[in-house]
Amino acid sequence: MRKVMLVEDEEFILQGLKNILDWEAIGMQIVQTAHNGKEALEKWDQNPVDIIVTDISMPVMDGLDFLKELRKTEERARCIILTGYDEFDYAKRAITLDVEDYILKPINEEELEEVLKRCDEELRQLDQKQAADMDDKAGWIQFLRGNLTREEMESYLSILPEISPNTEVWPAIMKLDMESLKSARMSDVLLEFQEEKDIRVIYLSAGNLLLLLYGKQSEEDCTSRLSDIQAQIESRYAILSFISVGSPFEDYHELPASYEEAKKLQKYQVIEGYGSCMSAIRVKEKGSEDISVDNARLRKLILKKDKEGAVSYLEDLFIHVIQKDVSIDDVYKMCIQTAMLLQEIKEEYQLENRKNMQNLTELIGQIYQAEDLFTIKTIFIGEAAEIITYLHEEDSQYTPVVKQILSEVQKNYKEDMNLKTLAYKYNMNASYLGSIFQKEVGCTFAQYLSNTKNSIAKDLILNTNMRINDIAKEVGYPDTSYFYRKFKQCYGVSPASLREMKKY
Template sequence: MKKVMIVEDEELILQGIRNILDWESLDLEVVHMAHDGAEALEMWEREPVHIVVTDISMPVMDGLELLHKIREKEEQVRFIILTGYDEFAYAREAIRLEVENYILKPINEEELERQLRETVEKLDEMDKKKIQYIDEKTQWMHFLSGRTGAEEYRQFAKLLDLFADHGNYYAALMKWNMNGLKEKKITDVIVELKQEKYLKIVHLPPDSLLMVLTDQTVDEMQAQEYFSELQNSVESRFNVMTFICMGPGFQSIAQLPESYQTARKLQKYLILEGYGTCISQRQIQDRTAESLSMDEEQFRRFILKKETEAALGYMEDLFLNQIRGDASAGSLYQMAIKMAMLLQDIKKEYKLKSSNFQELTDLIETIFRAEDIHGIKTAFISEITEIIACIHEEDSQYTPVVRQIIAEVQQNYKEDMNLKTLAYKYHMNASYLGQIFQKEVGCSFARYLSNTKNEIAKDLILNTNMKINDIARQVGYPDTSYFYRKFKQCYGVSPASLREMKKY
């Protein structure tokens, strides 16, 4: 049963329309009755309907403006316009907006019923086409996955007109930026591309188009140039941002799935190249997979010292300035995940809690779903800012002298420091200072200092090839055996065992 909304500013007419028909017999249900366009729009946003029967002339928001606003949100909703003004301007605007009909008051019951029946039939036909469209897409995805049997190849060869067993074909995937993009504009692009002489296309909703170039006279470089020019034409004519990935050439329909899969893998390079580019496997095959360099210790220090500007600046430089033109997408993702894990470690170590924090899995998902480097950067900005804010909040619970001691440990952990020397520095009794520190931080000063050193040592073990002896000295343990003992007390495994687990 399809839903209907009636919009009319005169209460008697509104109730009359509601009661004039047996809506249930038409397989319809009136779920909203509004007195102006603004009220109707608010109701529609709460519960959308399939059909809107509306007057044109109403206070606050008229029927045509209501039509415009709902059309922006849903193309399939149908409208029947009611009005007492027999003016061509209204009818012309209504027709342009694909209104089902334009009915004059006083309303003819039979005419309204006929229009509603025709509208229901049209909606049913649209639903059938949508289901057929989904079925066709499912079949194509099954074929392009490479699971189709040889006997089914002829069906898809016929759909694409690829009958030559030894042709010279090139496949490419066009992905468009869906932000603010209406379905009608996508349809316009598809209709336009179907006019291309040597181009066969398959729409893979929601945001991709498979294109097969059948011109037998072009080579790989000429094919990429063709797709690039096609991209420029589409973007300039329809104001749509696109990204095109071209797979290797193929000779028969049976090889199309392999070319498609290669092109699909190249879509991850959108994050590096951005919209408006057209790339091929040949272009990226020599890109390095080496990890991008990130100084985790320095980045961590910026955060723990609550230097928001320095931390965000470092991240900005890392993602926007140090990404080389020959870097692989894999190396970018590896660096981003390493940063996400570092932030997670900080939250766990300092027991930071906030409803604004992202779970590690959610942050990683955001990284992989981002369409460009700016998307990744934005996710990290909010997380880093919230961590520093929470550290500020945690610090505010400490007395000034404890905050000073914690800051000094973070900055000078390599030095030989103890509570006695610090008490002398801050003109306090050592025993009293120890009691304050234990009460506020939850552990002794010696344990806090040891944990700080071991945490930094752990990062060096996992993320560098430094020798264990050098790491011990780096964090302030001149005696390696003592370092081993303290590290194992902290983590339950020795430094060498931890490195072995990471297969260095």
């Protein structure tokens, strides 16, 4: 919503301006009104706006004098002048004050709406240019990596404000969630920091900002200040972020080393999640503690083809991690141990090259790319479930009738299949057929059919753009809500959540 201020000394005209348009429909909100230029300046200081609609002839301070004072400190706001005087001199003065347009009273509703929309477009272009100007400073990344000559470094440092005596600078990296950050909103975030006198922001790349916080303060005060900014941005724009803080310095030449410290702390987003601010002190408080993975138990559950038990064990393992105050290195150590166990099983049963199966390098790569524990947990549950599905198929001890049923499920999983109709087809007692099926396959016929449907659905979710409702029907679930329940039972995550995990 663009914020608008109306400045008009005649109350009935002011009320008319409020009601002449559906402001919300054109993406605008009237947040301030004033009856003269002096009052408008005071209200501007309390709450700046994007667009000002002002009369010219007003007591105390007229509209043009108001804009003249405003332009001494503010260049971005768009201004529209309303007047009953059709005089060229007024228009000439308005042009020097960067006025968007000059509208005569009585006000034409369509004309005002057109000018407001033009203001909105002008603001959008200004904000995009500002973001682009920040983006042009991509050389900052080379500077932070220490890849510039001393002369080039000095040219970048000259852009930054001088560090006052007895002042420290705390560097921090703010990573923005690209799902919640829309391209048109980066300018909103950058503008938010312009109002903070003690913070300088440098736009490094899409979704990554370098924050420089000036002032002599403790690490606790620093993280508290940055957390307040973080909460403010989230509440205003619904943009999620994670902040990591490096060591303070008094000389900009120390910035690259301190930046590297903050960069290493970014990996704690996996544990802490968005909305957190991580510093070196918080890392030290976590200490180090091994996370026990019962490899023998997990292996036994997988080889017994107990999908429900394996999923439950992995769920409990990650709940255990969340409850402990562990370091990120401990989490990655646990994940690599689990990934190696799954790889051993795949190699032992020659499953490495099967569809939807990943090798150890791919699996570890996904773990390190994951942004939270929920995603890592889902990766492991999905991998374990696929191994169990293939183990079912690889069992060579199936009797001919069970092999036929398995083959029929693979071909006709969309159909309304059940043991009763299959028993009739193969001239067998339904109870007996169910008994031998469970003994040989390791699960009930209904569970095997459900696993097959869910495995195919998972492939469609990850590798196509089909709608979830259509996928449910494609695999034989006419009731989408029932499909959601069965899929979550199988993989521990809903179909929609799985699709949102881009890196999975």
